[in-house]
Structures are given as structure tokens and as C-alpha cells.
Amino acid sequence: MTAPRRAARTALAVLALLIPPALAACGDTSTSVAAGETRTVVDVEGTEMEVPVDPQRVVTLSEPTLDGVLALGVTPVGTVSGRGQSSVPSYLADEAGEIPLLGGVAAPNYEKIANADPDLILVDGTSINNNPEAIGVLRKIAPTFYTGYAGGDWRANFELVAEALNEKEPATAVLAEYDAKVAEAKKDLTSYADDTFSVVRWQGSSAAMILKELPAGMALSDLGLQRPGPQDKRGRGHSEPVSLENIATIDADYMFFGTLGGSSNANPDAGGAADLTGAQQALAQAEEVPGFSTLAAYRTGHIYPVDGSLWTSTGGPILMSRIVDNVTGILA
Amino acid sequence: MSAIGQGRLVTWRRGHRSVRFSRRSAWVALATCGVVLVLAVVGLMIGDYDVSAGQVLAALGGGGTDPLASYFVTEIRLPRVVAAILVGIALGVAGSLFQMVSGNPLGSPDILGFTTGAATGALIQIIVVGGDTDAVALGALVGGLLTAALVQVLVRPHGLTGTRLVLVGIGVGSTLGAINTLLVAEASLVAAQTAAQWLAGSLNTVLWPRTTMLAVAVAVLSACAVTIARALHLLPLGDDTARAVGVPAQRIRTSAVVIAVAMVSVATAVTGPIAFVALAAPQVARRLAGTPTPGIVGPALTGALLVLGSDLIAQRLLAPTELAVGVVTGALGGIYLIVLLAVDWRKR
Numbered sequence: 108m109t110a111p112r113r114a115a116r117t118a119l120a121v122l123a124l125l126i127p128p129a130l131a132a133c134g135d136t137s138t139s140v141a142a143g144e145t146r147t148v149v150d151v152e153g154t155e156m157e158v159p160v161d162p163q164r165v166v167t168l169s170e171p172t173l174d175g176v177l178a179l180g181v182t183p184v185g186t187v188s189g190r191g192q193s194s195v196p197s198y199l200a201d202e203a204g205e206i207p208l209l210g211g212v213a214a215p216n217y218e219k220i221a222n223a224d225p226d227l228i229l230v231d232g233t234s235i236n237n238n239p240e241a242i243g244v245l246r247k248i249a250p251t252f253y254t255g256y257a258g259g260d261w262r263a264n265f266e267l268v269a270e271a272l273n274e275k276e277p278a279t280a281v282l283a284e285y286d287a288k289v290a291e292a293k294k295d296l297t298s299y300a301d302d303t304f305s306v307v308r309w310q311g312s313s314a315a316m317i318l319k320e321l322p323a324g325m326a327l328s329d330l331g332l333q334r335p336g337p338q339d340k341r342g343r344g345h346s347e348p349v350s351l352e353n354i355a356t357i358d359a360d361y362m363f364f365g366t367l368g369g370s371s372n373a374n375p376d377a378g379g380a381a382d383l384t385g386a387q388q389a390l391a392q393a394e395e396v397p398g399f400s401t402l403a404a405y406r407t408g409h410i411y412p413v414d415g416s417l418w419t420s421t422g423g424p425i426l427m428s429r430i431v432d433n434v435t436g437i438l439a
Numbered sequence: 440m441s442a443i444g445q446g447r448l449v450t451w452r453r454g455h456r457s458v459r460f461s462r463r464s465a466w467v468a469l470a471t472c473g474v475v476l477v478l479a480v481v482g483l484m485i486g487d488y489d490v491s492a493g494q495v496l497a498a499l500g501g502g503g504t505d506p507l508a509s510y511f512v513t514e515i516r517l518p519r520v521v522a523a524i525l526v527g528i529a530l531g532v533a534g535s536l537f538q539m540v541s542g543n544p545l546g547s548p549d550i551l552g553f554t555t556g557a558a559t560g561a562l563i564q565i566i567v568v569g570g571d572t573d574a575v576a577l578g579a580l581v582g583g584l585l586t587a588a589l590v591q592v593l594v595r596p597h598g599l600t601g602t603r604l605v606l607v608g609i610g611v612g613s614t615l616g617a618i619n620t621l622l623v624a625e626a627s628l629v630a631a632q633t634a635a636q637w638l639a640g641s642l643n644t645v646l647w648p649r650t651t652m653l654a655v656a657v658a659v660l661s662a663c664a665v666t667i668a669r670a671l672h673l674l675p676l677g678d679d680t681a682r683a684v685g686v687p688a689q690r691i692r693t694s695a696v697v698i699a700v701a702m703v704s705v706a707t708a709v710t711g712p713i714a715f716v717a718l719a720a721p722q723v724a725r726r727l728a729g730t731p732t733p734g735i736v737g738p739a740l741t742g743a744l745l746v747l748g749s750d751l752i753a754q755r756l757l758a759p760t761e762l763a764v765g766v767v768t769g770a771l772g773g774i775y776l777i778v779l780l781a782v783d784w785r786k787r
Binding site for chain 2: 113114115117188190193208210211212214216217218219221222232233236237238239240241243244247248257258346348
């Protein structure tokens with residue numbers, strides 16, 4: 108009579124027993140050690156590790172680290188595809204198009220990475236987030252340096268990339284070059300001091316706003332360009348979705364309009380281009396949305412399609428500097 | 440058709456316990472085991488990192504000259520293969536229990552909302568708490584069990600019957616599905632990406648600690664399922680008949696649901712939701728064995744075969760890019776079930 112009840116109780120007991128080990132589980136700690144001459148570095152998580160003094164085979168597993176490494180004149184032996192894209196981020200296609208892909212931004216292919224025989228792996232929170240197992244596996248392959256958290260400061264992230272590569276001086280030069288470019292651009296943009304600038308990421312059939320903490324927002328702040336009220340704040344590290352009945356909140360005197368294709372959170376592989384052509388197509392779709400054509404930026408012809416991989420995603424100094432070039436190219 | 444095709448029956452006796460099965464289902468089980476074994480070997484052999492067959496054997500024996508090759512074989516590929524088999528067993532058995540309880544071939548945890556509930560738990564961890572992979576697994580476990588408790592509370596006043604379970608389950612599942620969508624829509628881009636990855640169901644980075652836990656859970660839960668399997672076969676005769684031969688129908692149903700939910704929650708905690716296996720494995724197993732109800736062993740083996748095979752396809756189809764195993768199980772299981780149904784209808 109009681110057999111079924113006992114079976115059910117046992118089932119529940121098993122689950123109760125599983126919970127503590129699930130909390131306590133942790134991987135073993137032996138890790139791959141760099142060969143040859145090494146130096147000790149500490150990554151953003153506080154992990155101390157030995158990395159080669161002069162890394163020869165660097166693998167980057169995120170967009171900001173790829174951007175940072177390229178900005179320092181180093182070509183990685185492998186990288187991952189850009190977010191919502193099936194190849195390297197399109198703004199880096201020229202520099203990075205030939206670099207072998209070792210998986211996707213959130214799904215690195217460990218065996219492929221090991222085949223590339225790296226002596227240093229760079230990752231950050233935009234690719235491997237809250238996944239200590241993945242970091243553990245990577246550390247078996249090569250020293251794995253975590254350069255920054257998602258939504259962190261791109262300069263700090265870049266400086267840590269440089270620290271890992273032992274290229275701190277060149278990095279200072281890269282940052283100085285960016286600051287000089289911004290200072291120069293600011294002079295050309297003084298006539299826009301009273302205008303507002305909206306950055307919109309179009310996704311499928313709806314809009315999202317890029318707030319001030321994302322790269323494009325930071326670039327506009329650096330240039331001293333003002334944002335409209337709803338965008339004049341720091342967000343939670345991502346584009347802020349706007350429902351279609353509130354479409355008017357994306358309005359401003361000027362609008363930079365990008366897309367990452369039809370991809371969305373629920374469907375990252377929907378395809379569609381993240382580049383300028385993609386933005387133009389998305390703009391054509393957006394015009395069909397009720398209310399879009401009544402926006403002030405639309406009526407005054409101040410909506411500018413831009414490369415979504417540049418404007419609405421994430422990256423490093425190359426990305427920042429190209430956004431600035433893009434702005435001056437359009438406005439100045 | 441299916442009720443007649445039982446084939447010759449064999450009875451094994453030991454003391455006063457006996458097991459009765461058809462010769463055909465025994466052969467089918469043996470053949471499925473064989474295929475699972477072959478696929479497991481294939482899973483250990485193939486991968487983007489070049490490891491020769493000799494190196495694989497050496498690594499399994501504890502030797503091996505390339506430490507990285509040994510690491511991939513014993514610490515990445517092996518736990519992944521074992522986890523695929525275990526998840527398949529868990530989903531197959533859970534699906535079979537649900538289908539026998541509800542008397543409905545669509546009575547699977549995917550459709551009844553239990554997988555969705557586990558997903559809600561996991562998504563809360565990923566998006567709201569920002570927990571790591573262990574926290575996410577725990578969230579899925581708790582989410583699945585809370586969903587089961589909720590369904591139980593809603594069903595209980597009127598007694599647990601098949602139809603009621605299906606209807607309440609679908610209702611709860613839809614509500615939780617809406618919550619899941621809301622959670623993902625409100626998430627940060629990075630969290631949403633993690634969530635999407637998890638929701639697709641993947642065996643990527645399933646290492647030994649998780650696989651070991653899964654093994655313990657699946658072993659005990661399968662044993663529990665076996666103890667009530669025989670009583671479950673009597674349910675289709677009606678509650679009164681079942682009671683007359685000493686089977687407490689209500690209690691058996693409740694126990695079966697608890698065990699099934701526990702199995703689905705454990706499996707989902709490890710890999711994320713893997714679509715269609717719980718639904719398809721029992722039906723495929725039943726048709727292969729030619730028995731009227733799916734039973735426990737057949738669906739377990741078929742589930743293992745489905746998940747392991749799908750995972751190999753997921754890894755290799757678009758290599759080096761890896762698909763989520765859930766994408767492949769959905770496609771494969773769906774196609775197979777459609778073919779089987781079509782064959783069935785033609786025979787009628």
C-alpha cells in the first residue's frame with residue numbers, strides 16, 4: 108500500500124540531498140602554466156596568473172578584447188563571432204576578417220581553441236558571464252585573463268588588455284590619440300551645443316535606446332553632444348527597449364539609427380546585416396511603424412543610418428574612435 | 440493494432456518476484472543499448488581537437504602523452520557523453536510516467552509546464568539574481584518542484600485525473616511561459632544572451648561535478664519509477680478495477696507525477712530545457728517494442744539514444760559552430776514521431 112508513497116518520498120529526498128552539493132560544487136584548480144619567460148599579472152577578478160612576457164598566440168573571446176588587441180597592433184590567432192552576428196563584428200571586418208573563428212560569443216568551442224594553441228586567452232563579461240566552469244576549462248588550455256565586466260569602462264578594459272599583453276605604453280598612446288581626436292572633433296561640433304542626439308537600435312519591429320553607459324553613449328558624451336531627456340542617463344548596460352506606443356520617447360533633434368539585423372534576445376540568429384545597409388533596410392521598416400514619421404528627427408530629415416555593429420554593440424578603442432569619425436563625418 | 444502486437448512473453452522469476460516482458464521488447468532494448476554504446480564511443484572519438492583512437496584509450500586508462508588530449512577526453516567529452524545518456528534516461532522516463540498517468544500521448548513535461556517552471560527558476564537566477572552556473576541549476580531544480588507543487592494544489596481538491604492534470608498543467612505552463620518572456624525582455628543584453636543560450640538546452644561545459652550529481656539522482660529516481668511501473672500499467676483499467684486488485688490509483692498517480700517532475704527538474708537543471716525528448720521517447724519506444732504502454736526501460740533507452748545522437752549532430756553539423764542540442768532534438772524527435780504516426784495511420 109505504501110510503496111508508491113515511499114517512492115515519491117525517496118524522490119523528494121534525493122532532490123533535497125542534491126541541493127547542498129549543487130551549492131558547494133567547484134572545479135579543481137590545477138591550471139595550464141605558460142612556458143618560457145613569464146610575468147605575473149592580476150585580472151579584473153583578482154586572479155593572479157603567469158602569462159608570457161611577449162605573448163605570440165593570443166585568442167580573444169569577446170568584441171572588446173578583439174578590438175583592444177587589434178588597437179595594439181597584435182593580430183589574434185583566433186577569435187569569436189560578434190554578438191548577433193555570424194562573423195567577426197562587421198566594423199572590424201577589414202582588420203579581423205581573416206582571423207579564424209573559434210565559436211560564438213557566448214559559446215566558445217574549447218577544442219577548437221586548444222587547436223589554435225594559444226599562449227594567452229582574453230575574455231570579458233560580454234562573452235563569458237557568470238560561468239566559472241567555462242573559465243576553468245579555458246585555463247586548462249592557456250592562461251585566461253578576464254579583462255572586464257559587461258557594461259564596464261572601456262578604457263579600464265583596454266588598459267587591462269594591454270597589461271595582459273605587456274603593451275602598456277602603446278596603450279597610453281592609443282588612448283591619447285583618441286583624446287586628441289575627440290578634442291579636435293569637439294571644435295567642429297560647437298554649433299550643435301543646443302541640440303539633442305538620440306541613438307536608436309532597431310530590432311525586428313521595435314526600438315531600443317542606447318543610453319549613456321554604452322560605447323556610443325560615451326562617445327557622444329566625450330564629444331559634448333547632449334542627449335534627449337529619456338536617454339540622458341546611465342542604463343543597465345544594455346539598450347533600453349521602447350514599446351511602439353511610446354515611440355515618441357526616442358525622438359530628438361538628431362538620431363543615429365542602427366540595427367544588429369533581425370536578431371533579438373529570443374532569436375539571436377535571425378540574420379540580417381548589422382552594417383550600414385542593414386540600418387538602411389531597418390529604417391525603411393521603421394518608417395512603416397505608426398508614429399515614426401511624426402518624429403521631429405524624421406520630419407527634419409535628421410535620421411542617420413549607422414553601422415549597428417559600431418553603434419549599438421560593444422567594443423574598444425577602435426570602436427570608440429570610429430564612432431567619433433562617424434559623427435564628425437555626418438555632422439561636421 | 441498495437442494492443443495485439445505483444446509478441447511472445449517471457450517471464451523471469453526470482454523468489455516471489457517476477458518480471459514479464461515480450462521477447463521483442465527485450466531485443467529492442469538490447470539493440471538500443473548497442474547503438475547508445477556505439478554513439479558514446481563516437482562521442483569520445485570526435486572533436487575539433489585532434490585525438491587519435493589510441494590516445495583516447497590511453498586517456499581513459501589514465502595514461503596519455505598529450506595532457507590536453509587526455510583532459511579533453513576524460514574531463515570534457517566523457518562527462519558530456521555520460522550526461523547526455525543520463526539526461527535522455529531522465530526525460531524518457533519522466534515522459535513515460537506523465538503519459539501513463541494522463542493516459543495521453545501528449546502528456547509530457549514540456550507541454551504540462553514543468554519544464555517551463557524549471558526555466559522560470561533558472562531565468563530568475565540568470566536575470567534577476569545574476570547567479571553563476573550552479574545557482575542557475577539550483578534555480579531550475581527549485582522552479583520545477585514549485586511548479587509541480589502549484590499544479591498539485593490546483594488539481595488536488597478534485598482528485599488527480601489525467602485530463603485535469605493536462606489542462607491545469609497547460610494553464611500553469613502558459614502563465615509561466617509569459618513570465619519567462621517578460622524576464623528575458625527586461626534583461627540586460629548579456630544576461631539575455633546567457634538566458635537564450637540556457638533556454639536552447641545545451642550540453643556544452645557539462646563537467647564531472649554536475650554529471651555525478653545527475654547520475655546519483657537519475658539512478659535513485661529510476662529505481663523509484665520501477666517500483667510503481669507495474670501498478671501504472673493497471674491504471675487504464677479504471678480506478679475501481681485497479682483498487683480491486685490492490686492498486687491505490689490516486690496514490691500511484693501522485694507518486695508518478697512527483698518522480699517524473701523530479702527527473703525533469705534534475706535534467707533541466709543540468710542542461711536547460713531539451714525539447715521533445717520526453718514527448719517522443721515513450722511513443723517511439725512503445726512503437727518499437729510493440730507494447731500497449733511505453734513502460735520504463737524502453738523510454739529510458741530511447742531517450743538516451745535521442746539525446747546522445749542529437750548532441751553529436753549538434754556538435755558536428757555546423758562545426759566549428761556548435762548548435763544547442765535542444766534544437767536538434769526538437770527537429771529529430773518531431774520528424775521521427777510524424778513518420779511513426781503516418782505509418783500507424785496507414786495501417787488503420
